[in-house]
Amino acid sequence: MVVINDVTNFGTDSNIAILTLNSPPVNALSAQVREGLHEGIKKAKDDKSVEAIVLICKGRTFIAGADITEFGKEPQGPSLFEALDMIENSNKPVIAAIHGTALGGGLEVALTCHYRIAIPSAKCGLPEVQLGLLPGAGGTQRLPRVVGVEKALQMVTSGQHVSAKECLKMGLVDELASEEKLLEGAVILAKKIVSEKRPLVKIRDMNEKVDAAKGNETIFSEFRKSIARRARGFLAPEYNIQCIEAAVNLPFDEGIKTERKLFMELITSNQSAAQRYAFFAQRQVAKIPDIPKETEIKSVKSVGVIGAGTMGGGISMNFANVGIPVKIIEQNQERLDKGLSIIRKNYENTANKGRISFDDVEKRMDLIEGNTSLDQLNDCDLIIEAVFENMELKKDIFRQLDQIAKEGTILATNTSALNVNEIADETKRPEDVIGLHFFSPANVMRLLEIVRGNKTSKSVVASSMSISKTIGKIAAVVGVCPGFVGNRILAQRQREANKLILEGALPWDIDDALFEFGFPMGPFAMSDLAGLDIGWDKETSKGETLRDRLCESGRLGQKSGKGFYVYDEKRNKSPDPEVEALIREFAESKQVLRREISKEEILERSLYPMINEGFKILEEGMAIRASDIDIVWINGYGWPIYEGGPMFYGNLVGFDKILSWLQKMEGEHGSDFAPSSYLEKVVKENINIFG
Numbered sequence: 001m002v003v004i005n006d007v008t009n010f011g012t013d014s015n016i017a018i019l020t021l022n023s024p025p026v027n028a029l030s031a032q033v034r035e036g037l038h039e040g041i042k043k044a045k046d047d048k049s050v051e052a053i054v055l056i057c058k059g060r061t062f063i064a065g066a067d068i069t070e071f072g073k074e075p076q077g078p079s080l081f082e083a084l085d086m087i088e089n090s091n092k093p094v095i096a097a098i099h100g101t102a103l104g105g106g107l108e109v110a111l112t113c114h115y116r117i118a119i120p121s122a123k124c125g126l127p128e129v130q131l132g133l134l135p136g137a138g139g140t141q142r143l144p145r146v147v148g149v150e151k152a153l154q155m156v157t158s159g160q161h162v163s164a165k166e167c168l169k170m171g172l173v174d175e176l177a178s179e180e181k182l183l184e185g186a187v188i189l190a191k192k193i194v195s196e197k198r199p200l201v202k203i204r205d206m207n208e209k210v211d212a213a214k215g216n217e218t219i220f221s222e223f224r225k226s227i228a229r230r231a232r233g234f235l236a237p238e239y240n241i242q243c244i245e246a247a248v249n250l251p252f253d254e255g256i257k258t259e260r261k262l263f264m265e266l267i268t269s270n271q272s273a274a275q276r277y278a279f280f281a282q283r284q285v286a287k288i289p290d291i292p293k294e295t296e297i298k299s300v301k302s303v304g305v306i307g308a309g310t311m312g313g314g315i316s317m318n319f320a321n322v323g324i325p326v327k328i329i330e331q332n333q334e335r336l337d338k339g340l341s342i343i344r345k346n347y348e349n350t351a352n353k354g355r356i357s358f359d360d361v362e363k364r365m366d367l368i369e370g371n372t373s374l375d376q377l378n379d380c381d382l383i384i385e386a387v388f389e390n391m392e393l394k395k396d397i398f399r400q401l402d403q404i405a406k407e408g409t410i411l412a413t414n415t416s417a418l419n420v421n422e423i424a425d426e427t428k429r430p431e432d433v434i435g436l437h438f439f440s441p442a443n444v445m446r447l448l449e450i451v452r453g454n455k456t457s458k459s460v461v462a463s464s465m466s467i468s469k470t471i472g473k474i475a476a477v478v479g480v481c482p483g484f485v486g487n488r489i490l491a492q493r494q495r496e497a498n499k500l501i502l503e504g505a506l507p508w509d510i511d512d513a514l515f516e517f518g519f520p521m522g523p524f525a526m527s528d529l530a531g532l533d534i535g536w537d538k539e540t541s542k543g544e545t546l547r548d549r550l551c552e553s554g555r556l557g558q559k560s561g562k563g564f565y566v567y568d569e570k571r572n573k574s575p576d577p578e579v580e581a582l583i584r585e586f587a588e589s590k591q592v593l594r595r596e597i598s599k600e601e602i603l604e605r606s607l608y609p610m611i612n613e614g615f616k617i618l619e620e621g622m623a624i625r626a627s628d629i630d631i632v633w634i635n636g637y638g639w640p641i642y643e644g645g646p647m648f649y650g651n652l653v654g655f656d657k658i659l660s661w662l663q664k665m666e667g668e669h670g671s672d673f674a675p676s677s678y679l680e681k682v683v684k685e686n687i688n689i690f691g
Contacts, residue, residue, distance in 0.1 A: 102123075
């Protein structure tokens with residue numbers, strides 16, 4: 001065995017060279033790995049006793065992509081292009097032996113090898129689009145030459161990971177080895193290639209599949225239509241498509257130039273910077289500075305959920321989905337039966353779409369046990385209260401749970417805004433009480449706000465983080481304050497939106513501006529979807545707010561066919577002149593002088609107060625990091641990931657510009673716009689809030 005460098009070893013098996021990369025945790029294409037590839041292949045080429053080369057990796061995976069920590073830094077060592085040229089132009093066959101994942105640059109390495117072998121559990125993919133990028137080392141030019149244009153388009157625009165068996169079927173790998181014998185299988189394949197004098201297959205020269213698509217513009221136009229909804233606002237999917245078009249219409253070397261040009265445009269764009277930032281932020285959010293790694297994680301093998309409504313049902317599904325039994329409690333049998341039937345219907349709808357089997361439906365339903373007595377929760381490891389947002393009701397439930405739950409049970413409230421400390425103080429074990437704020441629909445939305453009370457133990461916080469990972473959630477630890485992080489910031493946008501429609505904008509003007517910014521919907525479409533009558537009381541309503549007047553006139557939102565908008569039978573919305581007239585009449589009654597309001601003002605009024613509130617949250621310690629706030633808003637409220645979240649976006653705009661705007665608005669419109677003292681400090685001292 002010869003050591004090439006710290007991460008690369010060179011050995012032989014008779015006439016086969018074995019080049020082994022070992023750069024934990026995922027063999028990313030760092031400068032050392034690139035050097036090892038380049039020098040290792042060169043050594044094998046120069047060794048006259050070597051007739052073929054196997055490239056294999058130690059650890060849990062093949063090369064899983066680029067080392068994105070090197071992005072934006074001065075390049076060191078050989079470039080990836082130099083390493084790939086060394087492989088592709090080797091005068092001896094190079095065989096990639098793939099286990100774990102071959103992703104991004106890792107798959108691009110494998111595509112320059114002459115042959116590829118993988119174990120059945122391996123996966124391949126080009127996920128660069130998820131970082132706002134495209135494969136920049138020939139991936140968009142080689143992939144369609146192997147798998148065809150349509151499959152290549154799907155892979156590069158979705159970032160999907162493809163199983164080894166599927167890779168074999170479409171020609172991306174040449175053979176499968178048995179699960180535990182990858183090296184042995186790769187050496188056997190290498191010897192076979194040598195003995196049969198097989199050619200050095202260069203994918204760059206394989207033109208049959210790209211030539212078949214030449215002149216067929218329909219492939220690309222239809223594909224663009226098919227992804228239009230999920231790709232809205234993103235640059236990278238379109239740039240990836242243009243690269244595949246170049247593979248079809250240009251010679252290989254010209255296609256590479258197009259790929260490189262578009263790659264450089266993306267990597268220097270704000271979108272890719274935002275998506276790369278979000279990638280790291282999502283990993284950072286799981287780290288709680290004051291909780292040691294050795295903190296006890298409580299075992300959660302059974303869960304109780306109080307409330308079988310929309311939230312309770314959705315929460316229960318999360319646990320049944322991963323095989324954890326759930327006891328769901330309702331106050332009477334009728335409500336319980338209704339809740340269970342909705343859960344079943346949700347599962348059956350998923351099965352009808354082919355995402356789970358009908359056997360899975362029954363297995364998951366068997367894990368959910370309904371009951372009408374809280375006493376049944378006496379053996380649960382975790383109990384989550386998901387009843388109506390009423391403090392007295394929640395306090396009463398926690399008083400009862402204090403008597404019923406076994407010692408050590410985590411007692412959680414799903415409140416979206418109420419004081420978790422007050423709820424915890426109703427028990428003799430406040431250290432076991434925590435907020436687990438799921439987002440609706442709870443079985444779909446990935447965000448979970450973990451609300452840490454003043455007395456919540458570190459073990460309960462750590463256990464909640466662990467549980468969130470088990471059920472596939474992205475969790476952010478937040479402090480106790482009205483609305484926590486997400487809803488507290490949302491309140492700023494809602495307040496300004498409601499003021500703007502009196503001052504001169506119309507609901508659809510505001511919704512359109514925020515939709516164009518990248519949100520899935522604006523505040524008024526969202527209100528219609530949720531129902532305008534949530535928290536509204538017909539008996540006590542006196543028409544004091546615009547919402548009162550809408551509800552009093554039967555405009556309850558989508559469910560009544562009209563709210564801020566009017567809806568057809570398919571729930572497609574249209575602006576309604578009646579609403580415009582009602583708004584004008586209400587504004588006049590409040591003596592608000594209406595005026596023209598630009599899209600720029602709508603965005604400033606909607607977004608800048610949110611950023612200011614984020615600074616107040618950081619100042620009060622209600623979020624651990626600025627990036628945690630962004631993760632909450634990306635995953636819970638539809639902030640477009642290519643804008644990085646409110647705090648990242650604020651940095652792009654310039655915190656100094658936002659501060660000046662707030663100061664001007666405070667002078668003109670009052671304390672709603674009072675700047676955070678932390679924002680003032682950040683601007684004055686040029687503090688990096690992401691450091």
